[in-house]
Amino acid sequence: MSPELQSIVALIVVVVTVALLVARGWKKRRNPGCGGGCACPTEKLKR
């Protein structure tokens, strides 16, 4: 893979990652917390 093509693919990966992080942050605004990462209730449990 040429360096130019690598740069394009890398930038696409970065853009997709930013979009996913923003979407995740937006989702957490509705239900703030640790997302289950801190011994909070598992996703199967509804509050």
Place this chain on the structure above:
Amino acid sequence: MALPAHISASPVAAPSRTLVYALVGNPNCGKSTLFNALTGLKQKVGNYPGVTVEKKVGTAYSQHGQPITVVDLPGAYSLAARSPDEAVTRDVLLGRRADTPQPDRILCIVDATNLERNLYLVHQILDLGRPVILVLNMMDVAAASGLTIRLARLEHELGIPVIACEAVNGKGIIDLKLAMSRADLPLSRHAWDIPAAIAPAVAELQASLTSSDGKAPLIARAEALLLLTDQDSVRVAGSRPLSARTAEILRSWQQRWARDGTDWAGTLVSSRYDVIGRISGDVLQAGTATGASISDRIDGVVTHPVWGWVTLGALMTALFMSIFTLAEYPMNFIDSQVAALGEWVKASMPDGDLRDLITDGAIGGVGGVVIFLPQILILFFFIGMLESTGYMARAAFIMDRLMGRVGLNGKSFIPLLSSFACAIPGIMATRTIEDHKDRLVTILIAPLMSCSARLPVYLLMIAALVPDDRVPTMTKVGIMLLMYALGTFGAFGFAWLFKRTLLKGEPPAMIMELPPYRRPNLIEVARHMLERAWLFLRRAGTVILGISIVLWFLSAYPKAPDGTPPSQQVAQSFAGQAGRAIEPLIRPLGFDWQIGIGLITSFAAREVFVSTMGVVFNASADDDDTEPLRKALLDAKWPDGRPLFTPLVCFTLMIFYVFAMQCVSTLAVVRRETNSWKWPLFQVGYLTGTAWLISLLVYQGGRALGF
């Protein structure tokens, strides 16, 4: 063998609508264990009061295969709520919550070893006029202590099904499910003669609750009884207020009773206790065992004013010894595998941005964090053992005297202990604290307890601070203990300050139940550890990976002219510019712009500091190797050639992380729990300000002393 009447297959067809059962009982009587056994879910359990502070919903299945909704409610000693978690239980049972339907039936779980005390809540619940099943849990413990309970007699007295159960071993669950499946559960025959002088007040309030608040007659009666004996001062979000008419009637009766000077509320409570005392006398047969139990003998040591502290210190030392010794081999293995993966990618791909993104961003960032998995597992093994055995409540007990000096009580220490795992469940656990100001103080200081996210930062800094393998493990253990002690005593210091300034108030007396010691449930501990491992890896594979990729871009762009050394490239990148922007603020602490990038990114989560260092220092490495992060840090230099990560800088950085408020999730939870942005913003200000000030004193003081 014929089954008792109350658990025989019902001749009536199973109801078509999904039944809703509420699971209620005193704190630490095994509600969540029973909830897990009924629903197959994995709600957190522990051998101390206050594990569940919010209602949880799951599904069980009847003998006919019909779904049954089970609502696990926080523990309460009575329906007269004294704290926010108890208010949730009261409001769900009384149908006060707009977001939760009133349960059709109630599973009342009691600790068989403390039947008389547990029956107070049961008695209040029977007033609600809903079908109730009584579950006598921990029958094995009761039998071992020589206690005999006449089940048939209790069933006759209360007129409801009574099921003997050992939820932790799964015994009695089938009988319970059969009873829950019955379409024709009987209503209690329990009769309670309310003192005649109080009856008019109950009747008037009941009528108003029925007509103005839309309550069913029996629920209205139960709520009338509760309102007349309770201050009803604890209100939580989602709770429907009383109608103006009912509130007015209540106020007028309270004023009339105050004028009379007769404690009718106390009379009402006493008459309930009289009934409970009579029932207990009939059904309980105490054993002949005398003298101190094993639990009492252990408590003689672990709650002793001197030996209690020695025990706590020994446990903490054992924890950190394990972290430094047992974790070394798996950690080295993961380290070598991460490095080998980076080398393989570098050898397999030609030069270019994508290769750098994979090696410097993804592998460098995530790999730097993942190697701490063994230590995280050891930490949670110890926490799980302490929770499972019942030691947590003892730690709170010995802390009570110290907590009293700073204006709090031992009850605040349970949330603080939970914060050693993570501040978020710790802050949620403050719902068990009755006093609003004490709860707020505990929320404000909870992030000072060193959470598991700080562990990778401490370990990386200790590795850089004392890199020599010949340094005794006890030195590293000592540094780690110092960090945990600094956070803990810092929390006490701020509690003392807040209780005398912002949130003045008298320290309340602590009444806390010490649960009996139990053999640790190793399966539960192992399951919890695996769950933590999965969560840690999932976090590494999502948030930390994402931030590492974005950080790689920020440290690789804008591109410097060809031939620029990698370190110069990072310096003039977006990330480098951000680090340089805050460098004047952090330079007095001995930190450069590269550390500054880590301080900025770790606001998302503290362990991101480690992945940031992995990205920044791997990206700026001049050779083609993916260095282990610890080595890269030791090689880092200031522009004038001085080493960057001196022992003093590493120590200062650890102290900064002890105090700094570097966790956006915690802030979101504080906002939710305090229902205001004022307190989370105050928390950021005071904690980060303190971190900066103490770091400045340590660094400049250390330099003045020649370190």
